[in-house]
Amino acid sequence: MRGNHIVAEAAIRAGCRFYFGYPITPQNEIPEYMAEALSKLKDGVFVQAESELAAINMVIGGSMAGARVMTSSSSPGISLKQEGISYLSALELPAVIVNMCRGGPGLGNIAPAQSDYFQATRGGGHGDYRTIVLAPSSCQELAKLTMEAFDLADIYRTPVIIFADGMLGQMMEPVEFPENTNPKSSPPKDWTLTGAKGRPGRAIRSLILDPVLEEEHNWKLMRKYERIQKKEVRYETFLLEDAKMVVVAFGTAARIARGAVKRVREQGLKVGLFRPVTLWPFPGTVLGELGKKVKLFFVFEMNMGQMVEDVRIALGGDGDIHFYGRPGGIVPTPLEVSRIISSQYLQKRL
């Protein structure tokens, strides 16, 4: 199945019945699939909105009413949705937002890139907030993480971003959908706006004029983010046991890096791979521990160097960091990356 179709199918299997979006390459197969699949379901709602801004505000509405809601877009469209994502965070509303990232800035192109890392992991819109950011690196993981995203969103009442790229959206791999996760794991939604008949009225708003109350709201959000940082860090390691050099990469870049690591292992170089699955919360503590043992880190991204800053913070001065990036939608080959890895490795006489 194609990556974009997998995201859509996984969302429906996770109980998503509301999709609002606006077309943009390279994620158009998500609304395409959603339009057909949701129209066949009795309770399915699909709207191609008049703009990205409208779509994200429809997401806010659907979420307020208690539904599992999703929207998807690609870089420029995600920029337009940032206002709504800030509101979702302030209002503590669950939602899943998919970014099939493309080359930027501006309109850029439609080729795969990872240039929205900062935007995804630093909140993206205005105000003090973070969003959970999941970075799949295979079609199988697109299925798994999309389904989990809905649970995480409900559990923490916060927007969750699936951060992939054009390559993951367009490529096909065989996929097995996981069993539907237990919806009971999500807390009951006792805050939704569903009409106040027979109960006191509720209000959900983000305008808090009193600075004292606004500060308290910010601290409340912060405590939630701390809980997420404690409980939801995810990462994957590959051949780390005896590694003298560690490659750090996520998403599509991690896929290429894995091929490169396999190549340099054939040459006898002791190189392993560390792949953050959650970009926020970033697995910084684990990486910091690793920095006590390993002296050389190689960060590879399809941008000009964004996650490398989180790696630097995590290592806190331990170990050397070498960065290699290809921005603009260029997808390097494993051979290219393996050459740079081995030249670094040999130069440092590891």
Added chain:
Amino acid sequence: MLIKTIFSGFGGQGVLSMGYIFAYAAMVDGKNTTYLPSYGAEVRGGTANCTVAISDEEIASPVASSPEFVVVMNNPSLFRFQNVVHSGGIMFLNSSMIEARPIRGDIELFEIPANDIAKGLGNEKVVNMVMLGFFIKKTGLVSRDGVEKALGDAFSLKGKAIVTLNKKAFMEGHTFD
């Protein structure tokens, strides 16, 4: 065993379907596979290509550094990919459309006049399946049953006649020598 193949040609020659059917057949055969299409502002007459990896083990990267096989359907594809093929690799060339030949001596070359064969079947559109039949006969990477299942599933919405025609085209390529 990890084998990567690039299929390349004009948009409209069915290059992406060729790769898709091949990857689908590999899946039916129980192999690991990835299918990575070039996508973009491709239109009929533009260039299109896709990379298919198949393996008994997990596939690390769907991107090919130097593919073992490359299938070229038109002249620009030949020039673009002739230097990418792994040394000792094989190029499959559509001799109906391509006059030039690769300048490398370290790769093997298999030729088939795929368009002429497809014309002989009364529909030039199935040129891709002729080539795919030829490719699979020579490489033996996937089973014929796998391809038949893939064709049946992929073209099921287009009706029986289309499935039959494509299977026939596949067999024409498969038996070409």
